[in-house]
Each structure stands twice: as structure tokens, then as C-alpha cells.
Amino acid sequence: MRLVDAHTHISLAQQEQATELAQRGVWQLVTATHPEECARVFDLAKTSQRIIPTCGLHPWRAADFNPRVLEDCLQKVPIVGEIGLDTVWTDVPLDVQLKAFLCQLQLAVTLGKPVVLHTKGAEAEVLHWLSRYLPPKVVVHWYSGEAKYLPSYIELGCYFTLGPDVHTNQTVQAVCRQVPLDRLLTETDGTEAVAWALGEPYTLAVVPQVLLNTLATAARLRGGTLAEMQAAVYANSFAFLSDIKGTPVCN
Ligand SMILES: [Zn+2]
Known part of the structure; x- marks a missing residue:
């Protein structure tokens, strides 16, 4: 199917559907947002090589x-x-967040592991720390900050996921236009985020269509065809995943 959801959240109730989606050919990077979810996401990843666990x-x-x-x-x-x-x-104080973030960023650098970043409203601060502690590969997930920070993130070699609101969100559209084609990825951030972005409830069954719609809009914004954009994003996804332990190379 040549579709990759490069950042998603799968609830316990959605696990079977996530496996079906993977069996239909959709690659999913499934996120555990807390160490206590890690084992569940690891078990889910055992059901298909197209489910790749991430945790932080x-x-x-x-x-x-x-x-x-x-x-x-x-x-x-x-x-x-x-x-x-x-x-x-969030109401979690920034100094509390910073302790957790820095510890994990430094660990990722020490362990040589790629990182998926959440930067909402703190784009300048995250950039500041990233320029000091740079993991081998970085995905900036659903960037929605000021466009002025983009060149610095790009210079650090980051990949960027386009969220499902690329059709209407001018900031996401700016990311789509400004980021080099070989650094663009697609994501849903899970069905709750899709529902939030598009204004109606969604199930995992529509993920392929959501990703295809994102690719179609991205192609239109950059003046290419859907097929070209789909091929580029698919190749980018595997460039990101290529030397990650236990992850198969593009097939
Ligand atoms: Zn997320």
C-alpha cells in the first residue's frame, strides 16, 4: 500500500485493528507515551513487522x-x-518537562537512538537543546510553530511529519513547502488527533484514506503528482528507519 503513519497512538481497544491495518500494508510507528505503556506497545509490535514501537x-x-x-x-x-x-x-510546569526531556534527549544521544520530538509552543527552546544534544536521526512531529525556526531544524537534518490538517493549517502548509522533499513524512497522531483536526470521529479503518489525502494535498502544495509524493514519502520513511535495529529495510 506504500503508506506510513510515522507517528500514531493506538489504544488498547484499537490494537486488533492496528494489526489488520498493518496486514493490509500500512506501516505504523506506534508511540507509548509512558514507560508503563511500553510493554503493551511492544506486544502489539510483535503482531506485524509493519508496527514499530517508539517509547518516551x-x-x-x-x-x-x-x-x-x-x-x-x-x-x-x-x-x-x-x-x-x-x-x-498542558499545565505541567516547563521546568518539570525540561528535566524529563533533557534526560531522554541525552540518553538518546548516548544510546545512538533516533528521536521523535513534540515541540508545541516551545519550538525555540527545543531547538536550543537539540543543537546541543543531537541524536542520530530526528523526526519533528506535526510542527505547528513559527516558520522562522524551520531552517535551523532543517539544518540539523530533521525529518518532519505532516499532520492531517495540512489541507487547512497554514503552518503545516509552510512546513510542506519549505522542508526539503526528502525529509517529509506523514502521520495521523492517532484517531483522536485526526478527529480533532478534521472535526468528526474517525476509526483506524480510515487511516489509509487520511494518509492518502495528506499526500494528495502535499503534492498539490509542491506542484507534483500524488504518485510522486507517495513514492518520496515512502522512501523517506525507510531512509529514517533504515539503520534502526530490528527494523526491516524497505520492501
Ligand atoms: Zn503524539
């Missing part, structure tokens, strides 16, 4: 920061995240 302490859950637990967890995961900072959608 999400900034909204940073109050649970425990360095020892996190170190154990991050040693096991192929990809660290989503981690980062958020000044918009």
Missing part, C-alpha cells in the same frame, strides 16, 4: 519522571519518543 515520557506526563525507569525503558526501544516540551496544551 510525553511532556504532558513529565510529572512521572523517574530517570532510572526511563533509562531501562529507552535501552529497549528502537526509537525514543515522543519527547519534548509543550507550553500550550
Whole structure:
């Protein structure tokens, strides 16, 4: 199917459907936002090679920061995240978030693992730390900050996922236009985020269509065809995944 959801969340109730989606050919990077979810996401990943687990302490859950637990967890995961900072959608104080973020970012660098970043409202601050501690590969998930920070993130070699609101969100459209074609990825961020972005309830069954719609809009914004955009994003996804332990190379 040549579709990759490069950042998603799968609830317990959605697990079977996620496996079916993978069996139909959709690759999914499934995120555990807390070490306690890690085992469940790992078990889900065992059901298909197209489900790749990522784990980190999400900034909204940073109050649970425990360095020892996190170190154990991050040693096991192929990809660290989503981690980062958020000044918009959470009341967790920034200094609490920063402790968890920095610990995980530094661990990712030490362990040589790629990272998925959450940057909402804290794009400048995340960039500041990323320029000091740069993991081998970075995905900036659903960037929605000021366009002025984009060149610096691009210069650091980051990949960027386009969220499902690319049809209407001018910031996401700016990301689509400004980021080099070989760094663009697609994501849903899970069905709750799709419902939030598009204004109606969604199930996992529509994920292929959501990803295709994102690719079609991205193609239109950049002046190419859907087939070209789909091929580029698919190749980018596997360039990102290529030397990650336990992950198959493009097939
Ligand atoms: Zn997410």
C-alpha cells in the first residue's frame, strides 16, 4: 500500500485493528507515551513487522519522571519518543518537562537512538537543546510553530511529519513547502488527533484514506503528482528507519 503513519497512538481497544491495518500494508510507528505503556506497545509490535514501537515520557506526563525507569525503558526501544516540551496544551510546569526531556534527549544521544520530538509552543527552546544534544536521526512531529525556526531544524537534518490538517493549517502548509522533499513524512497522531483536526470521529479503518489525502494535498502544495509524493514519502520513511535495529529495510 506504500503508506506510513510515522507517528500514531493506538489504544488498547484499537490494537486488533492496528494489526489488520498493518496486514493490509500500512506501516505504523506506534508511540507509548509512558514507560508503563511500553510493554503493551511492544506486544502489539510483535503482531506485524509493519508496527514499530517508539517509547518516551510525553511532556504532558513529565510529572512521572523517574530517570532510572526511563533509562531501562529507552535501552529497549528502537526509537525514543515522543519527547519534548509543550507550553500550550498542558499545565505541567516547563521546568518539570525540561528535566524529563533533557534526560531522554541525552540518553538518546548516548544510546545512538533516533528521536521523535513534540515541540508545541516551545519550538525555540527545543531547538536550543537539540543543537546541543543531537541524536542520530530526528523526526519533528506535526510542527505547528513559527516558520522562522524551520531552517535551523532543517539544518540539523530533521525529518518532519505532516499532520492531517495540512489541507487547512497554514503552518503545516509552510512546513510542506519549505522542508526539503526528502525529509517529509506523514502521520495521523492517532484517531483522536485526526478527529480533532478534521472535526468528526474517525476509526483506524480510515487511516489509509487520511494518509492518502495528506499526500494528495502535499503534492498539490509542491506542484507534483500524488504518485510522486507517495513514492518520496515512502522512501523517506525507510531512509529514517533504515539503520534502526530490528527494523526491516524497505520492501
Ligand atoms: Zn503524539
